[in-house]
Amino acid sequence: MDPPSADNRDEDPEMEMQPIVPRGPVDPDGRKISRPNNNWMMPSSRGRGRMATAVAHGESIMAMADSDVKKKKMLLVFLGILMVALVGMVAVKGDAVELEKIVEEGEIEVAHHDDTTATTVVEEAATASSSSSTPAVHTIDLDGYLPKSMVTASDYVLPGTENAPPLSAAKGRPYYPIINHFQNRNPTGFYAKMWGYFDLEDPDPKWKGKMRPQPDFAAVPNRDVKSTDFPDGAWQKDKEYMTRFLEEAKKLVNRTIEAVYGEWGVGIPQDGSVELTDEFMVNREAFYKWPKPSEQTLDGITRRFIHHIMTGDSFKLVLGGHSAAAGHGAGFNASYVHQAGLVLEPVFAHLGVEFRSYNFAQGGMGTFQQALAGMDLRGKDADMLIWDSSMTEKSPPLTNFFYRQGLLAGNRAPFLYSGGGADPAAFEAIGASVGGYGALGYSPITTSEEQAKTLPWAARYDKCGPGGAAALCDSQKYDGKCWVEREDFTPAVKQDDLVGGQAKWHPGPKVHRARGRALALSVLFMLQHALDKWEELGTESGHPVAEEHWHVTDFYNGIKEKVPTVDGCYPGWKIGVTRRGLRETNQTDGRRLDLEGEWPSRLCNIPMQGRTLWGPRNNPMESSLLSILKPNAFGDVDPNILGSPAYMKGPDYFPPDRAAPWSTPPEPEVNPWEIAGSRRLLDNANASNAQQINSGNFLSSIEKENLPSAEEEAIARGKVNATALRILAEDPDAIVPGLGIDVKWGLSGVCDGTTHAWCERTKDVKCLYSAAQDNRGVLCFNPLSGWVVFDVKNVKNGFIGARIEAWRGAGEIETAKGWKEVNNGGSGNYKKEGLERHLLQKAQQERDARYVEEMTNRIEEDMLLDDSSPRRLGGGQSCGASGDYIFEFAINGKIVASWDKDAFCAHYTRTGYNMDLVKLLDDEGVTGDFELAMRMSPAHSNQNSVMCITHLYWS
Numbered sequence: 001m002d003p004p005s006a007d008n009r010d011e012d013p014e015m016e017m018q019p020i021v022p023r024g025p026v027d028p029d030g031r032k033i034s035r036p037n038n039n040w041m042m043p044s045s046r047g048r049g050r051m052a053t054a055v056a057h058g059e060s061i062m063a064m065a066d067s068d069v070k071k072k073k074m075l076l077v078f079l080g081i082l083m084v085a086l087v088g089m090v091a092v093k094g095d096a097v098e099l100e101k102i103v104e105e106g107e108i109e110v111a112h113h114d115d116t117t118a119t120t121v122v123e124e125a126a127t128a129s130s131s132s133s134t135p136a137v138h139t140i141d142l143d144g145y146l147p148k149s150m151v152t153a154s155d156y157v158l159p160g161t162e163n164a165p166p167l168s169a170a171k172g173r174p175y176y177p178i179i180n181h182f183q184n185r186n187p188t189g190f191y192a193k194m195w196g197y198f199d200l201e202d203p204d205p206k207w208k209g210k211m212r213p214q215p216d217f218a219a220v221p222n223r224d225v226k227s228t229d230f231p232d233g234a235w236q237k238d239k240e241y242m243t244r245f246l247e248e249a250k251k252l253v254n255r256t257i258e259a260v261y262g263e264w265g266v267g268i269p270q271d272g273s274v275e276l277t278d279e280f281m282v283n284r285e286a287f288y289k290w291p292k293p294s295e296q297t298l299d300g301i302t303r304r305f306i307h308h309i310m311t312g313d314s315f316k317l318v319l320g321g322h323s324a325a326a327g328h329g330a331g332f333n334a335s336y337v338h339q340a341g342l343v344l345e346p347v348f349a350h351l352g353v354e355f356r357s358y359n360f361a362q363g364g365m366g367t368f369q370q371a372l373a374g375m376d377l378r379g380k381d382a383d384m385l386i387w388d389s390s391m392t393e394k395s396p397p398l399t400n401f402f403y404r405q406g407l408l409a410g411n412r413a414p415f416l417y418s419g420g421g422a423d424p425a426a427f428e429a430i431g432a433s434v435g436g437y438g439a440l441g442y443s444p445i446t447t448s449e450e451q452a453k454t455l456p457w458a459a460r461y462d463k464c465g466p467g468g469a470a471a472l473c474d475s476q477k478y479d480g481k482c483w484v485e486r487e488d489f490t491p492a493v494k495q496d497d498l499v500g501g502q503a504k505w506h507p508g509p510k511v512h513r514a515r516g517r518a519l520a521l522s523v524l525f526m527l528q529h530a531l532d533k534w535e536e537l538g539t540e541s542g543h544p545v546a547e548e549h550w551h552v553t554d555f556y557n558g559i560k561e562k563v564p565t566v567d568g569c570y571p572g573w574k575i576g577v578t579r580r581g582l583r584e585t586n587q588t589d590g591r592r593l594d595l596e597g598e599w600p601s602r603l604c605n606i607p608m609q610g611r612t613l614w615g616p617r618n619n620p621m622e623s624s625l626l627s628i629l630k631p632n633a634f635g636d637v638d639p640n641i642l643g644s645p646a647y648m649k650g651p652d653y654f655p656p657d658r659a660a661p662w663s664t665p666p667e668p669e670v671n672p673w674e675i676a677g678s679r680r681l682l683d684n685a686n687a688s689n690a691q692q693i694n695s696g697n698f699l700s701s702i703e704k705e706n707l708p709s710a711e712e713e714a715i716a717r718g719k720v721n722a723t724a725l726r727i728l729a730e731d732p733d734a735i736v737p738g739l740g741i742d743v744k745w746g747l748s749g750v751c752d753g754t755t756h757a758w759c760e761r762t763k764d765v766k767c768l769y770s771a772a773q774d775n776r777g778v779l780c781f782n783p784l785s786g787w788v789v790f791d792v793k794n795v796k797n798g799f800i801g802a803r804i805e806a807w808r809g810a811g812e813i814e815t816a817k818g819w820k821e822v823n824n825g826g827s828g829n830y831k832k833e834g835l836e837r838h839l840l841q842k843a844q845q846e847r848d849a850r851y852v853e854e855m856t857n858r859i860e861e862d863m864l865l866d867d868s869s870p871r872r873l874g875g876g877q878s879c880g881a882s883g884d885y886i887f888e889f890a891i892n893g894k895i896v897a898s899w900d901k902d903a904f905c906a907h908y909t910r911t912g913y914n915m916d917l918v919k920l921l922d923d924e925g926v927t928g929d930f931e932l933a934m935r936m937s938p939a940h941s942n943q944n945s946v947m948c949i950t951h952l953y954w955s
Contacts, residue, residue, distance in 0.1 A: 339516025364862020373610025374409025613777030635719025738786015739828025883942025
């Protein structure tokens with residue numbers, strides 16, 4: 001193994017490749033391997049020649065050490081091949097493979113021979129096959145398997161956004177769902193000849209080209225239908241179908257594993273074109289050591305895999321973390337969780353499962369601001385959860401809270417990954433699945449620019465030799481660029497040369513790629529184990545396998561119920577540190593309402609909920625603060641909804657982006673996601689008509705002058721609430737939704753944490769290929785804005801709290817600019833029409849653009865301090881930069897508290913850097929749906945004072 005003398009991973013020891021204990025090679029064909037012990041002996045050069053021959057026909061390498069019974073089978077195989085060779089019929093690989101299938105009835109264990117002459121003949125046959133013409137391609141009619149329509153990740157529609165443009169946050173990004181095992185079959189791809197392809201065809205002529213019947217999975221929790229619910233004809237109960245499916249599935253998984261190995265030059269393709277030298281085998285053994293989890297964890301993940309494949313459920317890999325995990329310096333899509341997802345998504349698609357990787361890491365922050373919302377911001381259907389925030393969250397209880405909310409607050413009980421200083425091992429005691437993903441342990445060393453060209457594409461400049469060569473890797477650490485020219489769109493601003501965010505603690509794309517591939521391999525090995533187990537269960541008891549092996553509801557619930565028994569969350573009774581403690585009396589009913597600042601540690605053991613305007617986040621519109629805002633008298637949750645706010649803005653060009661040469665290996669270099677069988681996604685119905693879709697969105701001078709008022713449009717929609725309008729005009733203190741709130745959404749487009757997102761793709765962005773999704777939207781109000789009213793539903797544990805920023809200045813409120821009284825006398829800006837309304841909307845759009853720039857700069861400033869632990873322990877936000885004020889909040893129409901500036905500051909609870917929180921309700925006996933309102937009192941507040949809410953939490 002080459003010494004890692006100048007590895008460009010050295011700047012981030014948590015991501016550094018580790019030396020690996022050797023293990024046996026992967027069976028590239030997916031067949032079960034017998035391993036009588038853990039010792040594997042390096043074969044002789046002659047034996048490796050026989051291995052190459054075996055792999056040329058898609059067979060196992062490890063099984064060459066098996067019993068005499070297998071050798072007899074191998075002899076039959078050899079005699080068959082020898083017979084063909086002697087009569088001159090071995091012309092193409094496909095012929096030899098077909099003969100082997102006949103001899104062994106489709107189950108070839110190995111191709112092992114002790115006779116030198118026989119070996120020579122087989123090697124000659126392999127040589128002939130690998131140099132021959134392309135084998136016949138097995139195609140099938142896919143028309144009956146293709147989805148008829150597109151879907152979006154969420155069915156939620158914010159009232160008033162029904163006509164939002166394509167690919168806006170309000171509309172979402174449509175895509176074709178995964179509905180069967182055939183729709184992404186790709187037998188003619190470039191890599192199919194060398195590596196093989198997913199070659200499944202329905203064995204029953206009755207069902208060829210047709211969708212088989214399925215039970216109503218949605219009718220039961222977690223899709224746990226009974227085995228008797230599968231109708232006649234369902235593939236899950238068809239023995240012949242299941243046999244073929246599992247055979248192809250296992251080949252698929254092993255082919256993908258070999259492709260990842262092949263990226264670094266140690267994989268074995270199906271065509272047998274690799275020579276297994278001593279050096280090759282040593283490097284291969286060092287490449288990756290799967291940190292095999294416990295049998296309990298393997299049982300749990302096997303149950304999950306079988307369930308999801310049987311029921312067509314989704315599979316979601318979710319990461320929370322800091323700026324390094326977010327991919328700053330490398331690019332969002334280059335981040336390691338997405339580099340894993342890139343490989344895994346096509347594998348799961350062949351298995352009928354929609355796979356998504358989610359990166360919810362946020363620059364300059366940690367994970368606590370998300371975890372306090374349970375899984376509402378990260379997705380309730382997470383299957384695997386990764387914490388990676390060691391630079392910004394030093395406290396072990398923060399990590400513990402992240403994991404336990406993952407188990408408590410979602411629909412599932414996800415597999416918990418360790419790494420980066422996080423250890424979820426304690427949760428294994430309650431039945432949770434936990435484990436690590438290890439690291440790659442071998443990469444060929446680069447010694448010069450010329451020599452680098454001879455290395456596998458992924459390995460170039462990955463490790464560099466000592467001396468002057470070490471600078472080569474440093475010079476190539478950050479190679480992610482910002483744009484690839486396309487014929488239908490040109491950015492309005494010059495694109496930067498490289499993705500921004502380079503810092504010594506931000507790894508480059510190569511480190512992310514290597515870490516992502518290790519993560520992908522860990523999933524693939526667990527999937528391999530699950531498929532073996534599924535095959536074994538089916539052989540023992542038939543298909544479908546017994547419910548006890550794949551139902552997940554009791555499995556999930558059993559874990560959730562035991563979470564409170566796990567130690568390690570906040571000890572004692574409080575979370576965070578306050579400026580100083582106060583107690584208030586509930587003014588509504590005389591009961592003592594514990595508003596002392598610290599947040600109760602009981603939050604560790606109850607499922608939290610939440611909404612925010614920060615991102616990325618799951619289902620951005622549904623998980624936003626806007627989704628729980630109560631509509632105002634004109635029927636709008638946002639008084640500026642008709643003024644083209646950022647969430648109603650579409651992109652300036654359609655997906656997909658052109659392939660990036662710095663991240664996509666050129667043919668014939670090994671490309672694992674193409675080898676796995678990736679497809680070209682047509683996610684947008686208008687993708688074939690790509691154009692600069694917003695380039696003509698301008699109003700003429702006549703149109704501007706004739707713009708109707710927003711009030712007229714509201715009346716035309718039939719949304720005006722006459723009673724609320726009257727109250728607004730007569731009583732400025734009435735607790736009804738105000739007309740002067742300002743929603744600064746932040747980034748436009750779909751920013752949902754996936755690589756399928758289409759986030760801030762506008763012509764003025766300086767690095768479109770960075771695909772950054774860090775977002776810090778805010779909902780702001782001042783004394784003239786009126787009340788901000790939220791509908792907080794399903795409160796079960798008597799807790800409500802918020803993250804509120806009191807430090808912003810007077811210029812934050814564009815909506816109420818120029819007003820002299822609350823809600824502008826009860827009409828807000830709704831009566832403005834013509835040119836006046838046009839200028840207002842233009843000012844709001846310019847404000848949105850300024851805010852995105854300011855927000856981006858603030859995030860970048862925070863990231864510069866990501867490695868500075870001292871700043872995370874002290875300090876705090878300003879409690880008000882623009883004079884004195886009275887902050888009031890009410891629950892169900894009754895004011896609970898009125899805090900002046902000092903009192904408000906005293907209630908701030910600091911839980912981490914940039915995480916000052918305010919508790920609004922803490923009473924375990926209170927449950928139900930609540931109306932929560934807040935404002936700055938107009939009679940007692942400086943008119944320039946401003947507050948902005950970013951997160952609302954409850955349980």
